Amino acid sequence: MEVHIITVASTSITNLEQAVQSAGVFPDRFILNPLASGDIVLTEQERESGAVLIDIGGGTTDLAIFIEGTVWHSAVIAIGGDLITNDITHWMHVPFDVGGSGQAPVWSRAAA
Numbered sequence: 001m002e003v004h005i006i007t008v009a010s011t012s013i014t015n016l017e018q019a020v021q022s023a024g025v026f027p028d029r030f031i032l033n034p035l036a037s038g039d040i041v042l043t044e045q046e047r048e049s050g051a052v053l054i055d056i057g058g059g060t061t062d063l064a065i066f067i068e069g070t071v072w073h074s075a076v077i078a079i080g081g082d083l084i085t086n087d088i089t090h091w092m093h094v095p096f097d098v099g100g101s102g103q104a105p106v107w108s109r110a111a112a
Helices: 009-022 035-040 046-048 079-094
Strands: 051-056 061-067 070-077
Touching: 035 051, 035 061, 035 070, 046 051
Parallel strands: none
Antiparallel strands: 051 061, 061 070
């Protein structure tokens, strides 16, 4: 038997549970985001063959490594797309919404 241990502050789980229940939803469990993402986007064959799932969100980057069908490592890193967008807007001198558009606009330095 293999086990993947996830630690979290009990107050965080209690606060999350209260917030969800106040919205009228009563879940029987909570699942760590990278593990839930892996269940949704990876096929059983991909998890069995070995896969690394990276989900870059606005505030965090989630990581899960699957080997032989099970999770071998997971992490939530406090660096997300907003930080990258912030760097783009700073160095290219463009508004935040333009820097985060995901497109590669063409500017000349003289025009900026």
